[in-house]
Amino acid sequence: xxxxxxxxxxxxxPAIGAALDGGKTQDAxxxxxxxxxxxxxxxxxxxxxxxxxxxxxxxxxxxxxxxxPTFALGCGERFAPADEGWGxxxxxxxxxHPELAAHIAQSVIQQDFDLTIVNRxxxxxxxxxxxxxMFGQPQAWPVRVIPLAVxxxxxxxxxxxxCFELGRAIRRAVESFEGDLNVQVWGTxxxxxxxxxxxxxxxxxxxxxxxxxxxxxxxEGLSRIPHxxxxxEAGSEGIELVMWLVMRGALNERVRPVHRFxxxxxxxxxxxxxxxxxxx
Amino acid sequence: MPLDKPYKRIPGTTIFDAEQARRGYHLNQFCMxxxxxxxxxxxxxxxxxxLDQWPLSEEQKQAVRARDYNRLxxxxxxIYFLSKLFSSDGKSFQQAAAQMTGMSQQDYAAMxxxxxxxxxxxxxxxxxx
Numbered sequence: 001x002x003x004x005x006x007x008x009x010x011x012x013x014p015a016i017g018a019a020l021d022g023g024k025t026q027d028a029x030x031x032x033x034x035x036x037x038x039x040x041x042x043x044x045x046x047x048x049x050x051x052x053x054x055x056x057x058x059x060x061x062x063x064x065x066x067x068x069p070t071f072a073l074g075c076g077e078r079f080a081p082a083d084e085g086w087g088x089x090x091x092x093x094x095x096x097h098p099e100l101a102a103h104i105a106q107s108v109i110q111q112d113f114d115l116t117i118v119n120r121x122x123x124x125x126x127x128x129x130x131x132x133x134m135f136g137q138p139q140a141w142p143v144r145v146i147p148l149a150v151x152x153x154x155x156x157x158x159x160x161x162x163c164f165e166l167g168r169a170i171r172r173a174v175e176s177f178e179g180d181l182n183v184q185v186w187g188t189x190x191x192x193x194x195x196x197x198x199x200x201x202x203x204x205x206x207x208x209x210x211x212x213x214x215x216x217x218x219x220e221g222l223s224r225i226p227h228x229x230x231x232x233e234a235g236s237e238g239i240e241l242v243m244w245l246v247m248r249g250a251l252n253e254r255v256r257p258v259h260r261f262x263x264x265x266x267x268x269x270x271x272x273x274x275x276x277x278x279x280x
Numbered sequence: 281m282p283l284d285k286p287y288k289r290i291p292g293t294t295i296f297d298a299e300q301a302r303r304g305y306h307l308n309q310f311c312m313x314x315x316x317x318x319x320x321x322x323x324x325x326x327x328x329x330x331l332d333q334w335p336l337s338e339e340q341k342q343a344v345r346a347r348d349y350n351r352l353x354x355x356x357x358x359i360y361f362l363s364k365l366f367s368s369d370g371k372s373f374q375q376a377a378a379q380m381t382g383m384s385q386q387d388y389a390a391m392x393x394x395x396x397x398x399x400x401x402x403x404x405x406x407x408x409x
Contacts, residue, residue: 015372060360064312065305085315085367153360155287155297192396196359197350199292200377201388203396228286232403236293237359265392267374 002100002174002181006047007247007255007276008040009187009215010133012056014125015267017089020132033271036261037133040275043258044134050181051097051144053104053170054127055246056188057152059084061124068154069116071166073108074123074147075101082122091128091137097144100177104146107173113166123147130188133273152189152240156227160242164223167249174250187247189240191262192233193269202235203270208262211241212274216257219248237269254279291408296358304356310334310344311361314368323368349380 016033019025025034061082063069079094105117127147135141151157158166167185174183191208194200211234214222223245230239259275287295294300301308310331313319323330331341343351344365352362359376366376378388391397401407 015374060308060312060358060364061315065301065308065361083315085364153296153358154301155295194293194397195373195377196353196380197292197294198381199290199397199402200381201391201397202399202402203392204399205395207399231287231293231295232290233399236290236295264395267372268377268392268396270396 002177004183004250007185007251009244010130010273011271012126012129012188013266013269017125017129033263039259049143049184051183053146053185055148055243056126058149062121068151070151072116072118072149073105074118076119079123081128082124084124089128092140094145097146101146103177104173108169111169113169150243160223160245163242163245164249167246171250185247185250187244189243191270191272192235192238194235195237204233207233208270252278289404291405294353300356306335307340307357308361311364314364320368
């Protein structure tokens, strides 16, 4: 049977992708950030997951305001890196896992989560930057990816609680799939940042670090904080952090943190990264 | 019963909710059209003519011409859609953010390097009067 072995969360700042693609990882500005992912790449090489269910948000790329799905599951065979207005990132196409994705869709909808099914969409930096951070710059991604796009652009996004419960439903779905697959769930975006208005540039290190602590040991309680607290304490775009709760809901109640990294700034954003293994 | 919108008390912040999205639908769709090189070229060649093809309000058109991002957000723009507009001008998120705060690029970049803007004093409009 398929199983979920670990969860990862990481920010997905577009400037990180631009720095990687532009060969700037050793610049003084970027070096400390990329150093925080060195452990992760080694850890990942030993884990060899078959599939990553990657929770991210589209940034007005695949979805305009014509259609705004709250949860959209990528069930296609292949997803192309999007042209976000300055040409697509020079990264490999993302290979999906249509069989597992179809299984998850059917199982999760029958558990009362009304997913939108997407067979064709391009994926933006929200999905490709985390892949680059965890796998570097290979010719082909060494894993299949099932994208789960969450609306966090048009308010209101789903609640933290709903995201956490969706993670639990995804876990039940994965564990009922016949096929011996090692699956990871990633939650991306965050941490504190605000990109708009006179309050732009907001960073809340104390709140971000408390979020890390509670994600590890009090996820149930953390999942109950209201949207208002994210927006007030972590900035209007910090609300992306609800996506980390999908990842957390898919893991055991007890988890083992094997890597934790926090860095300010990447452009306008506090970067957070955590690797959690399922404790047995 | 009216909807509760407690986030309106967060100073210097406009949450892109359903009401803002309704107001800004065409504005945001215009911005999105700039992802296509053809549209970018037509917009750059004659901004006014390109804008007149969209059902935008005169205020929205003028705010686009002025690249007044705070005003565009007030008129229903969302930052991820507006990013297509400032990217067309060769500007980054950090440059656009600095402009919206009224700080110089240099001062804004220095603030970020020293840990960003503290939330203290920025949680509620009462703190800023």
